[in-house]
Amino acid sequence: xxxxxxxxxxxxxxxxxxxxxxxxxxxxxxxxxxxxxxxxxxxxxxxxxxxxxxxxxxxxxxxxxxxxxxxxxxxxxxxxxxxxxxxxxxxxxxxxxxxxxxxxxxxxxxxxxxxxxxxxxxxxxxxxxxxxxxxxxxxxxxxxxxxxxxxxxxxxxxxxxxxxxxxxxxxxxxxxxxxxxxxxxxxxxxxxxxxxxxxxxxxxxxxxxxxxxxxxxxxxxxxxxxxxxxxxxxxxxxxxxxxxxxxxxxxxxxxxxxxxxxxxxxxxxxxxxxxxxxx
Amino acid sequence: xxxxxxxxxxxxxxxxxxxxxxxxxxxxxxxxxxxxxxxxxxxxxxxxxxxxxxxxxxxxxxxxxxxxxxxxxxxxxxxxxxxxxxxxxxxxxxxxxxxxxxxxxxxxxxxxxxxxxxxxxxxxxxxxxxxxxxxxxxxx
Numbered sequence: 081x082x083x084x085x086x087x088x089x090x091x092x093x094x095x096x097x098x099x100x101x102x103x104x105x106x107x108x109x110x111x112x113x114x115x116x117x118x119x120x121x122x123x124x125x126x127x128x129x130x131x132x133x134x135x136x137x138x139x140x141x142x143x144x145x146x147x148x149x150x151x152x153x154x155x156x157x158x159x160x161x162x163x164x165x166x167x168x169x170x171x172x173x174x175x176x177x178x179x180x181x182x183x184x185x186x187x188x189x190x191x192x193x194x195x196x197x198x199x200x201x202x203x204x205x206x207x208x209x210x211x212x213x214x215x216x217x218x219x220x221x222x223x224x225x226x227x228x229x230x231x232x233x234x235x236x237x238x239x240x241x242x243x244x245x246x247x248x249x250x251x252x253x254x255x256x257x258x259x260x261x262x263x264x265x266x267x268x269x270x271x272x273x274x275x276x277x278x279x280x281x282x283x284x285x286x287x288x289x290x291x292x293x294x295x296x297x298x299x300x301x302x303x304x305x306x307x308x309x310x311x312x313x314x315x316x317x318x319x320x321x322x323x324x325x326x327x328x329x330x331x332x333x334x335x336x337x338x339x340x341x342x343x344x345x346x347x348x349x350x351x352x353x354x355x356x357x358x359x
Numbered sequence: 360x361x362x363x364x365x366x367x368x369x370x371x372x373x374x375x376x377x378x379x380x381x382x383x384x385x386x387x388x389x390x391x392x393x394x395x396x397x398x399x400x401x402x403x404x405x406x407x408x409x410x411x412x413x414x415x416x417x418x419x420x421x422x423x424x425x426x427x428x429x430x431x432x433x434x435x436x437x438x439x440x441x442x443x444x445x446x447x448x449x450x451x452x453x454x455x456x457x458x459x460x461x462x463x464x465x466x467x468x469x470x471x472x473x474x475x476x477x478x479x480x481x482x483x484x485x486x487x488x489x490x491x492x493x494x495x496x497x498x499x
Contacts, residue, residue, distance in 0.1 A: 245377050245384075252385055279372025286378045290385060292426075 101132075103205050103215040104334075105234035107258070109250030111221030113242045114269040117305060119218040120148045121316040121324075122238075125331035127182035128316070131213040134173065136205070137187035138230035139220035140196055146186045150312020151176060158188040163200050169207065178317060183212070193226035205233025214334075223257055236263040238296060242270045243282035248290055255291060266293035267330065270301040273347045284344055297330035299323060300345035386423045389430050397423075404434060413439040 106119045116139075123135040136159065137145035146152040157172040162185070169185075176182040185208075188195075208215045217234055220226035231237065237258050241251040251266075258264050268284050275281035284298055299305075302323045308315035316327040326345065332338035387394050401421045408414055415437035424431045 245381050248381055249384060249388070252388070276374070279374045282374050282377055286374060289378070290381055 101209040101211070101213045101215055102236060103209050103217065103234045104236040104238055105138075105217040105219050105231050106238045106240060107219035107227065107231065107254055108221065108240045108247065109223060109254040110247045113240050113247050114299070114305075115221070115240050116144050116148050116218050117309060118238070118240050118267060118269065118299075118327075119216050120145060121314045121327040122331055122334070123182055123214070123216050124149075124176070124179055124314040125316040125328045126214050126216075126334065127176070127179040128328070129331055129335060129337070130181065131335065132181050132183075132211075133214045133216065134183040134185060134208050134212045136185045136208070136215060136217045138196075138201075138217050138226060140187045140191055140193045140226065141189065142220065143187040143189040145218045146174075146184060147312065148309055149176065149184060149314060151184050151186075152312070155184070155186040158186045159201075159204070160188040160191055160195060163196065163204060169204075178313075193220065193224070193229065196225070196229050198225075198229050198232050201229045202232040209233075223254065227254075227257070231258060231262075234262065236265075238265055238267055239291070239293060240267050240269050241287060241291065243268060243272075243276070243284075243287055245282075248282070248287055251291055255293065264293055265296040266291060267296050268298045271298055271345055272301045273345055277347065295342050296333060297326060297342045298344050299326050386430060390423075405436065408436055412441050415439050 106115050106122070108115050116137075119135055123133045127133040135145060135149070137143055138159075139145070140160065143158070146155050151174050154174050156174075157167045159172070161167045162169050162172045173183040173185055176184065205215055205217065215233075217230050219230035239251050239254060239258075241247050255264055266288065268287055271284065272281055276283045284295065288295060300323055302321075304315050304318065304321045304323045308318065308321075308324075314327075315321050315324040316331070318324040322345070326343070329338060329343065333342070383394060387397060390397070392400070404421060405414060405416060405419050409416070418435075418437050420435045422433050422435075424433060
């Protein structure tokens with residue numbers, strides 16, 4: 081069905097990578113650790129670097145990637161419309177006007193995860209890999225059908241984990257389910273350096289002593305993220321934001337432009353607090 | 360300053376507690392064994408070894424470490440002396456039922472304070488237990 085839809089499509093200029101693109105699933109097991117925010121910001125940062133990127137919301141029934149990106153008003157069709165042949169892939173893809181190399185394929189809001197056929201979804205990701213440099217898949221929480229679908233077509237995974245016992249335990253479970261054939265890397269999200277110093281929060285090392293994953297990056301718990309999400313403007317687009325820079329650094333690490341070890345966010349100085357605020 | 364005060368009053372940082380709790384729960388997740396089963400495993404391990412040699416039960420230690428994709432078990436069991444061995448080493452099926460209660464008591468008396476699990480409520484069929492007296496280490 082997918083093949084049929086794709087056959088009569090004219091590739092959009094600039095969408096055709098020389099080599100097959102990378103399909104990366106952003107996952108965590110536990111809900112509320114920042115998968116969608118991470119997907120939105122990494123996609124934005126990668127596209128800002130000049131790569132062609134498509135973000136796929138695999139959270140069917142609880143669509144959110146569109147609103148975090150600020151593209152909710154422009155979504156007309158969703159992934160199930162494409163899988164069921166109601167519209168073509170190009171009709172369903174939403175282009176982000178701020179970063180024109182970024183596309184969104186939204187999830188269906190009024191359907192269920194069980195409505196998605198795993199093989200068809202995997203084929204769709206394969207089709208997207210032929211056209212984009214990066215296919216980022218926003219995985220739903222949990223380890224049921226939605227998770228199985230989301231990881232099916234991905235050969236790489238980014239595990240998002242906050243420094244909390246429940247998140248680490250779930251991340252560990254998900255790493256086991258991702259298997260040995262995928263490249264799996266870790267983003268520690270919402271770190272609060274001041275709490276770590278006081279011994280009140282697990283440090284990045286504590287988390288990774290347990291998970292043993294290559295560290296892709298660390299994102300501080302910062303108000304910028306909340307404010308930018310309120311506005312539907314990914315913080316990765318804000319040149320003045322430190323957290324935005326953390327996302328941009330991760331994007332450079334993904335593309336291979338930056339091979340230095342990830343920076344661990346540090347406590348803000350008094351002056352930094354005074355001038356760094358945003359509302 | 361706060362860390363200093365905490366150390367002064369012997370309070371462990373909650374992050375360390377979190378890490379220790381996580382390590383234990385993941386170990387039990389990975390092995391699909393409940394924490395008390397892990398305790399029983401340690402206990403049986405000491406018991407089996409003490410059938411052959413005299414061990415320093417108070418200083419025995421078994422730890423589990425998560426390595427890349429698997430869990431490694433490491434046992435540190437100081438040996439006090441080679442004791443008189445039972446004439447023929449127990450053959451596997453016999454040794455299975457041979458969980459004499461004596462070393463069990465010995466192992467639990469090592470100050471860990473945790474109550475040992477009830478052991479084998481149902482003794483598998485009546486098996487001859489000739490080595491029992493011989494095989495169990497005498498209290499030192």
